[in-house]
Amino acid sequence: MKIILTHEVSGLGTPGDIVEVKNGYGRNYLLPQGFAIQWSKGAEKQVTVIKRAREAREIRDLGQATEVKGQLEGLKVTLTARSGNGGRLFGSITPTEIADAVKAAGGPSLDRRRLELPGHIKTTGSYTVQVKLHPEVTAKFPVNVVAAK
Template sequence: MRVVLRSDRAGLGKRGDIVEVADGFARNFLLPKGQAIVASDGIVNQAQAMRNSRDARETRLRGSASELAVVLEALAIRIEARAQEGRLFGSVAQHDIVEAISAAGGPTIERRRVEMEEHIKTTGSHDVKVRLHSEVMATVHVEVVGVE
């Protein structure tokens, strides 16, 4: 059965996609839960318009994220933290990096966008990745300076 998805569905497609699914899966699961509608000619045209607008929005968001990545990579981020012999008392976490970016005149970003395997616990230069879009990643150079 051909259906048009009304919401993103992992392993099946995104909202507005026309997919072929088993009749039972469509009748017993997708249609009753409102996650899909049967694909008629009018619905297919609406789905095409929905996909076109989604693609245009994604292109616009990807472009603005790329511009933001250039700005972030040009920033010089410096964080001062209490340290002794190159080791910090505590650590530098995502929220510290977000605050340092804002203080350096950069854009405000969400804490969850900063990707770190673990918190920074040593002084020196560190590279931190910031995911601005599903396809755009910026690398921010952070200099952690120890103060006593």
């Protein structure tokens, strides 16, 4: 099955890429989740629009990526969340909340889709979050989750 990716899919490609996948994977996962659209000649013309939008928000080069990595690694990110007994949160911490907390802590704005959480964050404590800034640059930074008073 030939599809056009609309979002970054780990191990498959970036938005605007035209890839060949197995029928079940495309039909049952990528298309319903909105990660891809069915390939056609008309849809292929949309690829240029998708790529142009990606280039506008993407980190330009390796130098800029390493600069952003330096900013992130020196950052102390703290999130407050409501929790019950034993530090268990009501819900979990999302990538959007982490991206907003990085921005509030004085860091660069991050795309939530590029954040890689260490599983589901459902308790208070310290966690290490990865962000893929560039195909060759991955930054890690600590996130401290504390209980709201």
